[in-house]
Amino acid sequence: xxxxxxxTIFEDVARILELKGDNPFKVRAYQRAARTIEGLGDxxxxxxxxxxxTDLDGIGNDLAEKIKEIVLSGRLRYYEELQxxxxxxxxxxxxxxxxxxxxxxxxxDQLGIDSVKKLQLAAKAGRLKALEGIKEKxxxxxxxxxxxxxxxxxxxxxxxxxxxxxxxxxxxxxxKAVEKIELAGSIRRRKDTIKDIDILAVSHDAPAVTDAFTxxxxxxxxxxxxxxxxxxxxxxxxTQVDLRVVEKDSFGAALMxxxxxxxxxxxxxxxxxKKGYKLNEYGLFDKKGKxxxxxxxxxxxxxxxxxxxxxxxxxxxxxxxxxxxxSLPRLIKFSDIAGDLHVHSDYxxxxxxxxxxxxxxxxxxxxxxxITDHSQSLKVAKGLDQSALLKKRDAIxxxxxxxxxxxxxxxxxxEIMADGSLDYCDDILKEFDLVVAAVHSSFKQSRTQMTKRxxxxxxxxxxxxxxxxxxxxxxxxxSVDIDMDELLRVCRDTRVAMEMNCNGQRMDLNDAGAMQAKxxxxxxxxxxxxxxxxxxxxMAAGVYLARRAWLHPQDVINCLSYDxxxxxxxx
DNA sequence: GCCGTTTTCGGCCCGACTGTTTTCAGTCG
Numbered sequence: 001x002x003x004x005x006x007x008t009i010f011e012d013v014a015r016i017l018e019l020k021g022d023n024p025f026k027v028r029a030y031q032r033a034a035r036t037i038e039g040l041g042d043x044x045x046x047x048x049x050x051x052x053x054t055d056l057d058g059i060g061n062d063l064a065e066k067i068k069e070i071v072l073s074g075r076l077r078y079y080e081e082l083q084x085x086x087x088x089x090x091x092x093x094x095x096x097x098x099x100x101x102x103x104x105x106x107x108x109d110q111l112g113i114d115s116v117k118k119l120q121l122a123a124k125a126g127r128l129k130a131l132e133g134i135k136e137k138x139x140x141x142x143x144x145x146x147x148x149x150x151x152x153x154x155x156x157x158x159x160x161x162x163x164x165x166x167x168x169x170x171x172x173x174x175x176k177a178v179e180k181i182e183l184a185g186s187i188r189r190r191k192d193t194i195k196d197i198d199i200l201a202v203s204h205d206a207p208a209v210t211d212a213f214t215x216x217x218x219x220x221x222x223x224x225x226x227x228x229x230x231x232x233x234x235x236x237x238x239t240q241v242d243l244r245v246v247e248k249d250s251f252g253a254a255l256m257x258x259x260x261x262x263x264x265x266x267x268x269x270x271x272x273x274k275k276g277y278k279l280n281e282y283g284l285f286d287k288k289g290k291x292x293x294x295x296x297x298x299x300x301x302x303x304x305x306x307x308x309x310x311x312x313x314x315x316x317x318x319x320x321x322x323x324x325x326x327s328l329p330r331l332i333k334f335s336d337i338a339g340d341l342h343v344h345s346d347y348x349x350x351x352x353x354x355x356x357x358x359x360x361x362x363x364x365x366x367x368x369x370x371i372t373d374h375s376q377s378l379k380v381a382k383g384l385d386q387s388a389l390l391k392k393r394d395a396i397x398x399x400x401x402x403x404x405x406x407x408x409x410x411x412x413x414x415e416i417m418a419d420g421s422l423d424y425c426d427d428i429l430k431e432f433d434l435v436v437a438a439v440h441s442s443f444k445q446s447r448t449q450m451t452k453r454x455x456x457x458x459x460x461x462x463x464x465x466x467x468x469x470x471x472x473x474x475x476x477x478x479s480v481d482i483d484m485d486e487l488l489r490v491c492r493d494t495r496v497a498m499e500m501n502c503n504g505q506r507m508d509l510n511d512a513g514a515m516q517a518k519x520x521x522x523x524x525x526x527x528x529x530x531x532x533x534x535x536x537x538x539m540a541a542g543v544y545l546a547r548r549a550w551l552h553p554q555d556v557i558n559c560l561s562y563d564x565x566x567x568x569x570x571x
Numbered sequence: 572g573c574c575g576t577t578t579t580c581g582g583c584c585c586g587a588c589t590g591t592t593t594t595c596a597g598t599c600g
Contacts, residue, residue, distance in 0.1 A: 097598090
């Protein structure tokens with residue numbers, strides 16, 4: 001069962017109920033259930049079998065029945081009945097920033113507007129001003145909002161957004177009025193993709209900071225300018241950047257609040273209430289309104305009986321319960337990484353020579369590096385034929401003699417052909433220290449075909465790592481259609497590691513995928529897929545992503561010592 | 572729709588900003 005099918009239905013139900021002005025808490029119950037289900041993966045089947053759905057937080061008898069109905073029939077009658085009560089276009093209208101259920105309903109009831117297209121025409125014609133509560137400004141904002149949606153409000157991969165955030169941070173830090181400044185929001189949680197950048201500052205002169213912020217180079221549009229909060233759009237992706245200026249005494253509470261996630265905050269506030277406190281962005285308060293903590297996050301966690309929860313984990317995925325028990329995992333750190341197992345040299349489409357790669361690896365403190373050039377059929381990337389392989393193997397042997405503290409692995413990123421065979425025969429494959437297998441063509445195969453194809457490649461006894469398992473390329477190509485559960489079962493049995501490819505365009509597997517792999521006892525490999533020197537820096541984003549997936553160094557093969565890794569690679 | 576060391580009914584996270592009002596509703600995070 002595809003859990004996202006269920007959560008999509010629940011999310012839609014929530015939106016329709018919202019539009020109809022139904023009980024907001026009922027709306028939230030559906031939203032919460034959608035999230036809970038999404039995080040389940042293949043556990044769902046056993047929960048249904050054992051009749052334990054209501055054990056889940058936020059799932060009562062009613063929602064349990066609805067989940068079962070979807071699993072059994074693929075449909076939900078209640079959802080279909082709801083859909084018949086409103087025009088489909090209204091849901092799309094709710095995606096426009098600044099437009100919520102109330103306004104959409106007003107537009108529909110009063111003017112019969114039931115699509116984004118009609119809304120745009122009406123706004124351009126100035127017909128919205130006829131409505132109560134809407135004047136010139138709102139009409140303009142709606143048109144702007146439509147343009148933003150049209151532009152594609154897509155999230156941008158973390159590695160592409162981080163430089164803009166860092167630049168803003170640096171500029172603001174240099175201001176005299178700024179006493180303290182930190183990134184917050186999803187960028188502090190190191191999500192794989194980012195929608196907007198949140199910055200939090202302490203200052204005795206908030207207006208000065210706000211003025212400087214809205215005038216920074218790179219700012220394209222000022223969206224809001226308040227006493228404590230201002231927003232702009234900036235950078236090549238037209239990213240929204242929000243700046244908040246807060247008091248020193250509430251910096252920790254504000255940092256926690258603006259770091260989120262939203263779901264984490266809601267759960268934390270619920271916990272605070274349960275303990276007789278009130279938590280907001282100004283601090284943790286007792287019943288009489290006395291502030292008990294606020295300047296540091298650590299104090300708030302501690303007063304609530306929790307160990308410090310790293311930002312990467314703050315998603316309400318069980319981290320609060322774990323912190324209560326003091327059993328948060330020892331997360332992987334950058335210093336645990338002993339090597340990179342997927343990089344390209346100038347033998348194929350990389351820009352760096354073998355010895356250049358060795359130097360980069362040494363400079364980063366790695367113990368080993370896997371040089372995995374493309375295989376022969378990938379002509380566009382100068383894939384290596386047999387004679388080139390021999391040359392490369394000798395060159396690597398010589399390099400290994402020169403370097404004592406670094407082991408260089410003779411590897412390949414071998415093509416998984418459309419029929420599931422590999423681009424080198426077994427006699428060649430057995431000569432490599434490291435075999436990374438990957439799909440780079442025929443992406444449109446059916447789910448059955450694609451699953452069969454990749455599974456068959458992973459069953460080859462020389463394959464060690466499956467590179468970028470979903471083949472998704474940000475902004476270019478969607479994930480391939482593949483039965484991930486089946487694939488993970490095979491990889492567990494054949495001891496093939498799943499890659500967390502941290503190239504900015506890929507981020508594949510992402511944290512959700514890696515969590516699923518870990519649940520199935522499949523090892524991960526965090527690799528940069530480097531083609532040029534700067535790419536090696538991607539490892540940081542990869543480690544953050546692995547932390548978001550709750551990964552321990554033991555889950556990741558490139559945390560192994562060289563001897564352990566050699567043993568692991570030999571099947 | 573969910574949930575219960577106040578409760579099986581009556582709560583459910585909380586505050587800032589905008590645009591419209593002239594004290595507030597809607598939206599957002």
